[in-house]
Amino acid sequence: MSKSLATFTLLSLLLILLGINRGFDISDEGLYALLAVPAQENIAGIFNYDLFFKFFYKISGIEFGLVGLRLLRLFLYFLAGAALTVFWGNLSGTKKFSSNHFLIATLGLFAGYGFLPQTLSYNSLTVVLACFWLAVISTQKKNMLQYFLLGFLLSCFAYVKITACLGLGLLTLLWMLNNKEIKFNRMLGLIIPFMMIELLMYLCLGDFAFSRMIEAKELMGNRSSYSLLFLAKYELVGGFWIFLAAIPFFLAGSLFHSSPKLKIAILLTGVLALSYIAYFTSITQEWNHVILLVTAALVAYYIPKFQFTTTSPNQRFLFLSLFILPFVLHFGSNVYWLRLGIHFWVFWIFAILFVFDSIQLKFRNAIHFAVGGLSFLLVLNGIWVHPFEQESLWNATEEWSYGNGNKLLLSPAQLDLLNTLKPFVQNRKELLAVYRIPGIPYLFNKTSPKTPGFWDRSQTDYFFPSDFQTDLLIYYPLDSLPSLVKDDFSVKYAQLPDGNKIQILWKR
Incomplete structure (x- = not known):
């Protein structure tokens, strides 16, 4: 050998x-x-x-x-x-x-x-x-x-x-x-x-x-x-x-x-x-x-x-x-x-x-x-x-619990993002997150409606051609807002580790 x-x-x-x-x-x-x-x-x-x-x-x-x-x-x-x-x-x-x-x-x-x-x-x-x-x-x-x-x-x-x-x-x-x-x-x-x-x-x-x-x-x-x-x-x-x-x-x-x-x-x-x-x-x-x-x-x-x-x-x-x-x-x-x-x-x-x-x-x-x-x-x-779409892995020092007692070490910036989102996503079975952020529902032990991930507007509109009965949407602006979003949503921002921001939209 x-x-x-x-x-x-x-x-x-x-x-x-x-x-x-x-x-x-x-x-x-x-x-x-x-x-x-x-x-x-x-x-x-x-x-x-x-x-x-x-x-x-x-x-x-x-x-x-x-x-x-x-x-x-x-x-x-x-x-x-x-x-x-x-x-x-x-x-x-x-x-x-x-x-x-x-x-x-x-x-x-x-x-x-x-x-x-x-x-x-x-x-x-x-x-x-x-x-x-x-x-x-x-x-x-x-x-x-x-x-x-x-x-x-x-x-x-x-x-x-x-x-x-x-x-x-x-x-x-x-x-x-x-x-x-x-x-x-x-x-x-x-x-x-x-x-x-x-x-x-x-x-x-x-x-x-x-x-x-x-x-x-x-x-x-x-x-x-x-x-x-x-x-x-x-x-x-x-x-x-x-x-x-x-x-x-x-x-x-x-x-x-x-x-x-x-x-x-x-x-x-x-x-x-x-x-x-x-x-x-x-x-x-x-x-x-x-x-x-x-x-x-x-x-x-x-x-x-x-x-x-x-x-x-x-x-x-x-x-x-x-x-x-x-x-x-x-x-x-x-x-x-x-x-x-x-x-x-x-x-x-x-x-x-x-x-x-x-x-x-x-x-x-x-x-x-x-x-x-x-x-x-x-x-x-x-x-x-250079792990894919993440900070260097030695920055992953903070413990996060998910699933049935599973634990994962994340970076402080990732933990800050999740803590910002946490009050909005509790007591839900499903979480609609667009675009290209299916990991957010996963880390909160939620499923994504209809499909495990929404990558663009055309895909989202295919699954939701009319109004979707939800009062919460997590939105990363890589594409325009899906047609299901009306004017009666309030907006809060949460920062991703790379400095970009996602939007938390919830109904008034």
Whole structure:
């Protein structure tokens, strides 16, 4: 076992565990947390994995709090790391379980902590499911059980992120076509698990994903940021910058027998171009995209030496899948690819490992140190130094109680906000909070009416086309006031930790 990999894994794990009960993002993390609340409605749900939490609560009586969700994400990352290690054995032809590749996979998954909150989310779930999918799809001799497992994984994707389900479903069919595996019984193996899960949810909960998807179609049609044109744009823009950064390195790597001076000149040009692209595409204080650009450049430089003819059709399919998985899993998100792409970095890490292994490059220690060091820095920055939409985590020193005896450490500024809101929200079962602040109802043990989060005016007006019978609204002015608000509301202001203000509107 590599000492550097083991050291960075332990250090990263320590950072995660020390922050497990600290900090809270009232925007995205609030949404993830409410999705795990059994009593929370999710009409016309876009993300329907809340049904799994509702089902688990019904059979066990256990409800996940924030700490539980964060631990669940960590546990699933370790399982996904094991699945990727199995995949590596299938891809490389070495069936022996490799501790080094397990640690590399785990560290690559830990890089996902570099962007967005540390709680379990649909983004982290899609990555975990994709790792399981790779482990199963890479098995050459499949039986019906494995096709059933593929169907089960695709069903889980349908509940977590339907666009990822469609993308992985298409890849699965391409694999079956490539290997001449299209048969009626195997197609049934892919379809039956979804039907079984839907039936189970309907019988136990009276709700199921397909009915929600039908309802969500009209809702999504009214949200311009989720139009097919915009979603395709996010993918294409990310792919364009990756492709542009890779071109000079591919050219330099292709010059096997050319002048060393020409090769160096092209490499220097590539470094300058990559630096400019990294600067031009930077967003706020984030630098995660630089890692993706550098990784793409590294692959591009060595790929000309890679002999595709020496690999089997199955290896070529799996190798190409590693490259396109980040785009397949991202599609459907209205966040630019370069921001969210760090969640999928682990797949490109394994693509590099396969290239290096195939051309017999001995950069093992350098790869170990690079992956370990960068993942450690991403965890440090993403959880502690610049946690998503929060102050640095060492400022989270004040205890706040929520749920059934759950406790969380928040910053003094967050506590001041909650104490300002507290007199207005007591003795309520539901709390309407718009826009992008679902964490406020969650921290007060309230649910959000109809949906776990209101992100814009069009979404709010869809759910409340006429007057909503409420005498209280918590409003963050990222969009205009919803149509349900009339003139008979009084206003009080409460300050967010970042200095912005939210409005408390209540009827006179």
